[in-house]
Amino acid sequence: MTVGRFRIRSRLGSGGMGEVYLAEDTSLKRSVALKRMAPRLRNDERYRHRFIKEAERASSLNDHRIAGIYDVLEVRDETFLVMEYVEGVTLRQRLKEPFGWKEFLPVAIECAEALVTAHEKSIIHRDIKPENIMLTGKGGIKILDFGVARRLPTHRQITANAPTESGSTDTGSLSGTLAYMAPEVLVEKESDERADLFSVGVVFYETLAGRHPFLAGSVIATTDRILNSPAEPLRHIKPELPVALEQMISRLLAKDPADRYPHAAELAADLHALERGDVPKRRCCWLSPSPPSGSISRDGWRREPHRRKSTWRSYPSRRWPGMQTARRFQADWRRRSRPG
Ligand SMILES: Nc1ncnc2c1ncn2[C@@H]1O[C@H](COP(=O)(O)OP(=O)(O)OP(=O)(O)O)[C@@H](O)[C@H]1O
Numbered sequence: 429m430t431v432g433r434f435r436i437r438s439r440l441g442s443g444g445m446g447e448v449y450l451a452e453d454t455s456l457k458r459s460v461a462l463k464r465m466a467p468r469l470r471n472d473e474r475y476r477h478r479f480i481k482e483a484e485r486a487s488s489l490n491d492h493r494i495a496g497i498y499d500v501l502e503v504r505d506e507t508f509l510v511m512e513y514v515e516g517v518t519l520r521q522r523l524k525e526p527f528g529w530k531e532f533l534p535v536a537i538e539c540a541e542a543l544v545t546a547h548e549k550s551i552i553h554r555d556i557k558p559e560n561i562m563l564t565g566k567g568g569i570k571i572l573d574f575g576v577a578r579r580l581p582t583h584r585q586i587t588a589n590a591p592t593e594s595g596s597t598d599t600g601s602l603s604g605t606l607a608y609m610a611p612e613v614l615v616e617k618e619s620d621e622r623a624d625l626f627s628v629g630v631v632f633y634e635t636l637a638g639r640h641p642f643l644a645g646s647v648i649a650t651t652d653r654i655l656n657s658p659a660e661p662l663r664h665i666k667p668e669l670p671v672a673l674e675q676m677i678s679r680l681l682a683k684d685p686a687d688r689y690p691h692a693a694e695l696a697a698d699l700h701a702l703e704r705g706d707v708p709k710r711r712c713c714w715l716s717p718s719p720p721s722g723s724i725s726r727d728g729w730r731r732e733p734h735r736r737k738s739t740w741r742s743y744p745s746r747r748w749p750g751m752q753t754a755r756r757f758q759a760d761w762r763r764r765s766r767p768g
């Protein structure tokens with residue numbers, strides 16, 4: 429079968445938006461992945477229009493960690509997304525075994541850096557999950573569907589529970605996607621790039637723990653846990669993890685976006701520091717500064733009230749971000765208190 433200049437070779441899989449095929453671009457002589465939009469989506473004119481606009485924008489992303497979007501085709505009332513074909517396995521397929529943390533770090537760094545590139549262009553994924561992350565070998569990854577992921581269906585769509593082409597139901601595919609959505613997305617509040625940081629936090633947790641932090645028996649129960657329950661501390665499940673890594677992931681999983689990393693770049697920096705071994709194994713509060721609710725100090729760095737004392741004592745001087753301010757303050761105080 430051919431679609432425009434693409435010859436379909438085999439079926440790669442299917443998801444909430446439709447089916448994906450491996451195809452050959454007969455003019456450029458290269459393999460591509462063709463995503464055929466499910467009828468219920470392509471028949472929705474507003475959705476289709478927005479999808480095409482977003483695909484155009486996402487096609488401007490040029491990063492080796494993000495699968496490229498080449499084109500959107502409209503052929504015989506069908507809509508196809510033409511994407512870079514990625515060889516490898518999805519993180520979901522690899523997750524039969526949890527990762528050790530040293531194997532995890534390069535993958536996590538690649539994910540964080542892919543987010544940095546996309547967020548710099550104000551492109552948010554909105555559906556980061558293990559099915560959308562391909563492992564290409566030697567710690568390399570490619571994130572699929574960047575910028576064209578489906579939004580959370582409306583309440584009406586969930587309750588309608590309409591069967592899809594693949595025989596699954598909206599609720600079925602929804603529960604897979606819902607489980608990675610940030611609380612603010614679930615309650616349909618305004619969300620930004622920090623929603624992707626929450627989703628990546630869920631993926632990181634699952635990758636290390638071998639189980640999802642919030643998944644429960646039903647859509648409602650999972651939603652309730654994402655909104656209201658903290659994840660079990662990762663080191664309860666894997667005591668060998670560095671404290672710092674556990675803290676990074678729990679910061680990603682903060683319910684309030686203001687308590688998460690403000691940008692993926694800070695996450696990437698912290699992961700790099702951990703990989704270089706620049707991070708003390710048993711200390712808290714070394715993480716990059718964030719503007720958290722209610723605890724921001726005059727120099728702009730985070731103070732965790734319950735840990736303020738130990739923070740002062742345990743920061744190694746060259747790494748503690750407030751040290752220079754403290755030294756300046758101390759010198760000034762000494763100068764002023766000198767007699768005469
Ligand atoms: N560009 C690609 N290259 C190689 N394989 C792909 C590509 N895109 C998708 N696939 C394969 O097809 C499967 C289905 O992808 P699809 O995006 O339709 O589903 P999903 O990611 O499970 O759900 P969603 O619709 O929410 O993204 C993926 O899990 C992957 O195995």
Ligand SMILES: [Mg+2]
Pocket residue numbers: 443559560572573
């Ligand atoms: Mg996908």
